[in-house]
Amino acid sequence: MRSKGFDGMACSIAGVLAAIGDRWAVLILRDLSLGLSKYEDLRRSTGVTNATLSDRLRHLEDNELIERRRYQTNPERYEYVLSRKGWDTILVTQALAQVGDKWAVSGDGGPPLKFVNRKTGRPLKLALIDSETGERVRVRDVLPQAGPGADDLVRWRLTHLKNERP
Template identity: 40%
Template sequence: MRRKSFEDMRCSIAQALEVVGEWWTLLVVRDLLLGVTRFEELQERLGIARNVLTDRLRTLVDAGVVERRKYQDNPERFEYRLTEKGRDLWVVVTAMREWGDRWSAPDGPPVELVHRTCGERTTLVPTCSSCGEVLERRDLVAVPGPGGGKVPRPRS
């Protein structure tokens, strides 16, 4: 059963799901973030059907998340590179990976990130963009933004 479109919903999460909410899409983005750029490599690594990968890449290109570049003329072949918009998804992919590490990886994380500068393993830590304080959900309140309407009130 195909889901309805979120196109008309005034919610940034819903709008993001319009682009990256289909099965396989974030795994394609994950591999592009890891430097895999060619269709055949993506298809082999993911074990995804060619038609599904073609569709996902087309959606990402149309949304400006990925750009398609020709690297060979005969036969014509293309590679796929994340745009700035696509590279911004690294935070989303990292947060999902860390959630999966915590709740779905009983033997420990399959992949960890090491900070190049200090050489230590690291995790994503949300901080306030104004004061730098580490953020917890309980420290935040949602208020209407310039593009929004009514914000649901949290339960006490």
């Protein structure tokens, strides 16, 4: 599953990718966010093999993205639910869905999932928001800068930053 780890890399993206693991884990997180919780339901939804599903569930649990809860004792059966940390990663799956919908990667039939406000029923989309003013910011207006945890490699990457954005 993982050929090389991200240990020692000063990168929040790499850290989240390491915690998630791989593409199968992203689909498992998607399904957990949709309310699936039983092993067989997750296997059916993703089409993943039993060995792969067991491995990914164990990885997600080890990284505290999910919790395993016993719901039956004889025989023992478990369900899987998102932890608070896991719910935060759902932003990643929603961002992937939003990009996929924009570029119609799943075909011309329209988005397979819609995300709506539970209270109003209105469609939702992820956006960048100015943390002080609450105003929306366009991607082309985002300027990455070195943060307090930046190392020399991060600073080197930023030297290649172009001012123009599409």
